Amino acid sequence: MYVCVCQAVTDRQIREAAQGGARTLKDLRRDLGVTRDCGRCASCAHECLQEANQCQGRAGKQMLQAA
């Protein structure tokens, strides 16, 4: 799904950016260009990033518990 139509950025790209270390909207703007034009994607991009980071946190905890 497209999150930022102006820069053609998808939720998948945002998840990949999160895996690559993106933690803030500013990181996404730098890495992918979201919010660079109209800015309407800001809240959706932020939510998507938060979800991706929460999933990563859960996956990391599960890996630690399994070890």
Ligand code: FES
């Ligand atoms: S939709 Fe992202 S800058 Fe316009």
